[in-house]
Amino acid sequence: MEIGLDIVVVVYNSSKWLDGLICSLEKSEYPLDKIHLTFVDNASSDDSVAKLENYKLNHKFGSFNIYPSNENLGFGKANNFGVEKTNQPYVFFLNVDTEVLPNTISELMNNAINSTDDVGLWECRQFPYEHPKFYNPVSLETSWSSAAACMVRREYFVKIGGFDDNIFMYAEDVDLSWRFRANGYKLKYLPSSVVYHYTYKSAGEVKPNQFYNSTFNNLMLRYKYGSVKDILKGYAMYNALYGIRGPAENHRKRLAKGFMKSIPTGMKFRSWKRKNKKLDFKPNFLGWDYELIREGAFYENSLPKEFPLVSIIVRTCGRPNVLRETLKSIQNQTYKNIEVVIVEDGPEISKKMIEEEFYFLNYIYEATGEKVGRCIVGNRALSLANGEYFNFLDDDDVFYADHVEVLVKTILDNPQNDAAYSIAFETPIKVYSTEPYVYDELFHNIQYRQSFNKLLLLTQNYFPIQTVLFSRKLYDTYGGFDLKLEYLEDWDLWIRYAMNSQFAYVEKVTSIYRVPAERTVSQSRQEKLDEYLNLVRRKHENTIMNISIRELREATEGIAQKTNIIYQLKNTSFKVILHKIAKKILR
Numbered sequence: 001m002e003i004g005l006d007i008v009v010v011v012y013n014s015s016k017w018l019d020g021l022i023c024s025l026e027k028s029e030y031p032l033d034k035i036h037l038t039f040v041d042n043a044s045s046d047d048s049v050a051k052l053e054n055y056k057l058n059h060k061f062g063s064f065n066i067y068p069s070n071e072n073l074g075f076g077k078a079n080n081f082g083v084e085k086t087n088q089p090y091v092f093f094l095n096v097d098t099e100v101l102p103n104t105i106s107e108l109m110n111n112a113i114n115s116t117d118d119v120g121l122w123e124c125r126q127f128p129y130e131h132p133k134f135y136n137p138v139s140l141e142t143s144w145s146s147a148a149a150c151m152v153r154r155e156y157f158v159k160i161g162g163f164d165d166n167i168f169m170y171a172e173d174v175d176l177s178w179r180f181r182a183n184g185y186k187l188k189y190l191p192s193s194v195v196y197h198y199t200y201k202s203a204g205e206v207k208p209n210q211f212y213n214s215t216f217n218n219l220m221l222r223y224k225y226g227s228v229k230d231i232l233k234g235y236a237m238y239n240a241l242y243g244i245r246g247p248a249e250n251h252r253k254r255l256a257k258g259f260m261k262s263i264p265t266g267m268k269f270r271s272w273k274r275k276n277k278k279l280d281f282k283p284n285f286l287g288w289d290y291e292l293i294r295e296g297a298f299y300e301n302s303l304p305k306e307f308p309l310v311s312i313i314v315r316t317c318g319r320p321n322v323l324r325e326t327l328k329s330i331q332n333q334t335y336k337n338i339e340v341v342i343v344e345d346g347p348e349i350s351k352k353m354i355e356e357e358f359y360f361l362n363y364i365y366e367a368t369g370e371k372v373g374r375c376i377v378g379n380r381a382l383s384l385a386n387g388e389y390f391n392f393l394d395d396d397d398v399f400y401a402d403h404v405e406v407l408v409k410t411i412l413d414n415p416q417n418d419a420a421y422s423i424a425f426e427t428p429i430k431v432y433s434t435e436p437y438v439y440d441e442l443f444h445n446i447q448y449r450q451s452f453n454k455l456l457l458l459t460q461n462y463f464p465i466q467t468v469l470f471s472r473k474l475y476d477t478y479g480g481f482d483l484k485l486e487y488l489e490d491w492d493l494w495i496r497y498a499m500n501s502q503f504a505y506v507e508k509v510t511s512i513y514r515v516p517a518e519r520t521v522s523q524s525r526q527e528k529l530d531e532y533l534n535l536v537r538r539k540h541e542n543t544i545m546n547i548s549i550r551e552l553r554e555a556t557e558g559i560a561q562k563t564n565i566i567y568q569l570k571n572t573s574f575k576v577i578l579h580k581i582a583k584k585i586l587r
Helices: 015-026 048-057 075-084 104-114 154-159 172-182 208-225 228-243 251-275 320-331 351-357 374-384 403-413 454-459 472-478 489-498 519-539 549-557 559-569 574-586
Strands: 005-011 035-041 063-068 090-095 098-100 119-127 149-153 186-197 310-316 338-344 363-367 389-392 419-434 437-441 468-471 503-516
Touching: 005 015, 005 048, 005 075, 015 035, 015 048, 015 098, 035 048, 035 075, 048 063, 075 154, 075 172, 090 098, 090 104, 090 154, 104 119, 104 149, 104 186, 119 172, 149 154, 172 186, 172 208, 208 228, 208 251, 228 251, 310 320, 310 374, 310 403, 320 338, 320 351, 320 437, 338 374, 351 363, 363 374, 374 489, 389 403, 389 472, 403 419, 403 468, 403 503, 454 489, 454 549, 468 472, 472 489, 489 519
Parallel strands: 005 035, 005 090, 035 063, 119 186, 310 338, 310 389, 338 363, 419 503
Antiparallel strands: 090 149, 098 186, 119 149, 389 468, 419 437, 419 468
């Protein structure tokens, strides 16, 4: 039996958005009589209320309520008012400039019903521009959630006090998320539940209200949750804004106005920290952001129109607890026509875990019995695969939920390419135990950010193995791994595949590959890599490729390498820079 759901929408001069939103809700697969709509109008001066009244006359939902306000309450306070007028166990907050897909609400409710009791909030994935903040690709947990499209348990929402009425607009969702977490509740990101959000007219748009409210409220959240040091850093950043060209003509005046009211307002926010010392909650302040940002904020997402079978090639070697995370990231893929080909180097140690925990995956499993090495294992997996496209994913790496979807869409939209690749995080990890698998991710670093260039590929491998989705015809034509190569077998493979092919480049982070953090392990590994680096280069000294003038110019002038270095330093933490310097010294 389906559970009732309240949808709360705040309206402010939003007439042009109402048709799209309501019509999309009417097409929901979830029973309409279980959906209850509540609109809170923030004193609109257009015909928003009149249009809503017309919809109310012939609505198809469980209920349709309109609450006009005599004043603009702000986003958070208006949502709180809407929640007070409703009574269903779940509340879905939706921005008025959104549209849902037929399965959006069904996906939300199915996940909520099957979640553990400690989950208090579920966030939808936004199209065309996905929110770029980091989330855990295995557990799908996130540190904060956008209130443009998220659902909460009413009981928990009320318990933590709802939105902070003192935050008029922007960052109220960060504050809400942090109070959920401070009270022991988890936040889940649901990539399978898509909402189209038309918040930007164009990629990279900077809206004045967003700019000034977000920067001021960042300072207020530092008062509310941070240390004195965090507050002082906030003021340093805020004052630095005087030196830039802002999005409004009265830029400095607006900053000054915010500065003047920051201390008295900030002290009001500080009272929360004094009253809630026992919660011992310490959030992230990453400059103006509150979480690590994944590259690809303005990659324009859309769903593929065709769904060819994709084979994910997984090489593993007797460590089921490590493999489990890789398989969970495949399970989380939004693209569903997937075959998982798992070949274990040695005895079938992982077989039982796969059969018991991932029986629902479309998978092929085989163990070699004796240790045969990475290349033989990879070639065996390639020979077993049935997909039209292949993608490697070694057992210590993970995909973000949209990895396959993004790359399939790219290839289908660009049929002149035989492969597509994206950006990946390199993550040094410190492993404490493999049974159970316990580790720390020290930080996330983008090591490679390079448009396709065949000549550069001859000098360095800028494709981490899991970033590339390729047509099986490349395998049929050029074969699998070279059995003579113990290391860098993937680089050799890409060189052979790229000789007479084109690869499409997607500027979005869609995967993570992990590297050992221990210096002794890194040094030993690096010595092997250097040995095979020279071996692969000698092998392809006389390789003939079809290249463009652009590729030749970029490679000879070194433009691409310079861009890569500049990018790596931009917005990079001091810890990551030290890591890069250490790697250079070891080399």
